[in-house]
Amino acid sequence: MAKEVKKKTTNSFSKFILWFWILFGSGIAIVALIFLSASWGLFGELPPYEYLENPQTNLASQIISSDGNLLGKFYLDDNRTDVKFDELPDNLVNALIATEDVRFNSHSGIDAWGTLRAFVYLGSKGGASTISQQLARQLFVGVRSRNKFETIQQKIKEWVLAIRLERSYTKEEIISMYFNIYDFGNNADGIRSASRIYFGKEPKDLKTEESAMLVGMFKNSSLFNPMRREEMVKDRRDVVLAQMAKYDFITDVEKDSLQATKMDINYNPETHSVGLATYFRMYLQRFMKDWIDKNPKPAIGDESDRYNLYLDGLKIYTTIDSKMQANAEEAVNEHMTKLQAEFFHQNTPDRNKTAPFLDITPEETKSIMERAMKNSERWKIMKSEGKSEKQIRESFDKKTEMTVFDWKSQTKEKDTILTPMDSIRYYKTFLRTAMMSMEPQTGHVKAWVGGINYKHFQYDNVIQGARQAGSTFKPFVYAAAIDQLRLSPCETRPDTQYCIEAGKHGNVEPWCPRNSDMKYSGTSYSLKRALANSVNTVTAQLIDEVGPKSVVSMVRNLGLSGEILEVPSIALGTLDVNVYEMVGAYGAFANQGVYVKPVMVTRIENKDGTVLYEYVPETKDVLSKDVSYAILDLMKGVTQGGSGTRLRTTGYNKWRPEYDEIITGYPYQLTNPIAGKTGTTQNNSDGWFMGMVPNLVTGVWVGGEERAVHFKSITYGQGASMALPIWGLYMTKNYANEELGISKEDFERPENMSIEIDCDKFSAGIKQDNDVEDDLEDLDF
Secondary structure, eight states: OHHHHHHHOOOOOOOHHHHHHHHHHHHHHHHHHHHHHHHHHTSEEEEEEHHHHHHOOBEEEEOOOTTTEEEEOOSSSBOOOOGGGGSOOOHHHHHHHHHOOOTTTOOOOOSSHHHHHHHHTTTTTOOOOOHHHHHHHIIOOOOOSSSHHHHHHEEEEEEEHHHHHHHHHHHHHHHHHHHHHOOSSSBBBBHHHHHHHHHHGGGGOOOHHHHHHHHHGGGGHHHHHHHHOOOHHHHHHHHHHHHHHHHHHOOOOOOOOHHTTOOOOOOOOOOOSSSSSSSHHHHHHHHHHHHHHHHHOOOTTTTTTSSOTTTTTOOOEEOOOOOOOHHHHHHHHHHHHHHHHHHHHHTTTTTTTTTTTEEEOOHHHHHHHHHHTTHHHHHHHHTTOOOOHHHHHTTSSOOOOEEOTTTSSTSSSEEEEOOHHHHHHHTTTTTTEEEEEEEETTOOOEEEEEEOOOTTTOTTTTTTTOOEEGGGHHHHHHHHHHHHHHOOOTTTEOOSSOOOTTTTOOOOOOOOOOOOOOTTSSEEEHHHHHHHHHHHHHHHHHHHHOHHHHHHHHHHHHTTTTTSSSSSGGGOOOSSSSSHHHHHHHHHHHTTTTEOOOOOEEEEEHHHEEEEOOOOOEEEEOOOOOHHHHHHHHHHHHHHHHGGGGOOOOOOGGTTGGGTSSTOOOOOOOOOOOOEEEEEEEOOOOEEEEETTTTTTEEEEESSSTTTOSSSHHHHHSHHHHTTHHHHHHHHHHHGGGGGGOOOSSOOOTTTTSSSOOHHHHHHHHHHHHHHHHHHHHOOO
């Protein structure tokens, strides 16, 4: 009887073992079938292997400065720039693994233990998605469906794709792809954008607590948004730190210390209208669009044969130096804040009833406002919507809430209620500026500031705007005279009323220019002294001697491209020029007479590093070394005893103490050789300063959008007050950073100089020549 019981027990156990293996084998078979079915596309189409090996993500094009910093990006929806694994700090990688997938380095795409745990506890003790699965969902699957059946399908696809990813990529590549693909919110696509936007630094510089915050956002970046829910994000960060301690990536002591720290967000939004070099970046956008139109990429299959500036991840290497650019923007901001305050002071309703316009009739004011209204975006939009002109005009007189520019606000903005017509007049009151700085030997543009605030004033005065050059044009007249007549800077001309008669040099009527102070000293001026003091009568004599045609020919070779009439009046700067071309032209003086066309882009690469474009310098020999050096010597006189003297001296405010309020940065006390020229146009509408040291040429312009917007007098309206302080501040900041290598040496003097610039020797030579002539006259033949 006992034997029969034992036999039954053995048979039962054997059946249990049999059923176990049947179920186990069936489970494996089902799993295998599921994977096969998924790979056959029964749960939805899977991406082809080629796509797995080269996942296509939208990459922003990068703008890289000459000193290797990221100036900005071009993108539409995805502000993404990939980083490699070796650019990620260990604390960031460790935080991710500790929080999202602690067995990442040991599984092959699917965490079996995690999956089993999630199945047994129905997800109450955490999910089972590995980093590879999450990457698969981000790249190929998409947002999780709310439909349970579709969710199961998506999960199966993630499993299959995760395994395929693990076969195609290393663990390090998967980690970097995961960081690069994630959307951290607030325009922060990928880890590089996130670290720059939330902390103002590159990923490699992230601290442990900063890395923990960013990893914590993987849970849900919309929910854990540090700009909206800082406390919630901090709690999530502390969870990540606890996970790092749990798996021995940090000690408990470190965890406690880091959890006690406050959130240290350094928010740096990356948009096209804020940040460094905004005006330059918008110029570059136009440059790139033109380059793309002329340079199609090789077509592969169905791919577009045009590069996409916003999606293809191009790398654009520029000549801009990020430190010099920052110095330029700071100099503009510091001076224009003070200058604008003085302009507002002079244009209160009790001081100027037609503010911000001056010296124009009501009809002229109406014409300016009418033109501005019809050129406005509001007018264009309403016109495109089919609104009648009456409806459009009425809308300009209705008060509305708006955000306008404001110098006094820390954000440079304020909320107010104005009619659109009043806002047009309000914006007309702001003085505008332009500044460009270039290395004359290479043509490399180092700094570019096109206005006071790109978000509110998008017109780029560096290259789009053209204004009267004033006295900054005079060095070209002097250069033509010295070149053709071999004059010395020590040559003299009388300061007397001078007229060029009608019919000569294209004159319709007699041209009799006056000096700016309406006075004539009657004494003789050396060319050097005449240029330093902008004596118009001497310049008129010189252009009469060489003719305007030769001056126009020379400035054409120096890169000035606008309309230039071959008439004598151009000698005083009546033609319109822009800062970009003026800096290029002046660069030839500092480069021994060789004109180098300004260059902003040195190289363009695709996302893989293949070089698509390299610039070739455009140069032209225009002047001899002797003539160029003579002009530099003339312009050094401007800063030694002329309108630019305040760059060197102190005590100027003894005579005008109120200047302390607007002559920003004074005294500059620059002692190194500087060649320069100020410029002021009629009615003080435009103020210029062109300044040069051996390896840097910088031009500055300041004025109103309308010529009728200007200071009442030359006290504040001259180039020495409006533009020169920006140059002085900029150079002071540059010299404070010795790494920039801005020269303090003198300009290189040519060997065997054929033009005498030493006026003592020149005078002695004149006397000797006169003595010889007298002796010859006394000889009796």
